[in-house]
Amino acid sequence: QVQLVESGGGSVQSGGSLRLSCVASGISLSSHWTGWFRQAPGKSRETIVHIGNSGVPEYGHAVRGRFIFSQDNAENTMYLQMNDLRPEDTAMYYCAAARPGRAILSGWGYNWEGRGTQVTVFS
Secondary structure, eight states: OOEEEEEOOEEEETTOOEEEEEEEESSOGGGSEEEEEEEOTTSOOEEEEEEOTTOOOEEOTTTTTTEEEEEETTTTEEEEEEOSOOGGGOEEEEEEEEOTTOOOBTTBOOSEEOOOEEEEEEO
16 A cells, blocks of 8 residues: 655744655655645645656746755655745645656646645745
8 A cells, every 4th residue: 555644844934944754655756756746725736846757856936946855765755845935835735656657737647645734834
């Protein structure tokens, strides 16, 4: 059974930082496409970062330059370092993984998703 479990969310003041973690079991992240997406109440999913065939993180416009993806294959864990957080970053954050070749768009299409971790940024 595949499980992705996020942690590290919380409440932070605008301009602050948080580091999210996602531990995978049942699959090896090194042989799958991975990524993070978020969803705020009343809004559609938004891609934060996707890592596909190239292995190069592709960041969404809203977070480019502020968020940094990393992955520890030995620990089968992916991370999202979030800097310069803003109130508009408030959302539930999810990690996800997909078999290579899946059509991934706007956070949809992954084979597996975690349950999410809440990030709240107050001004």
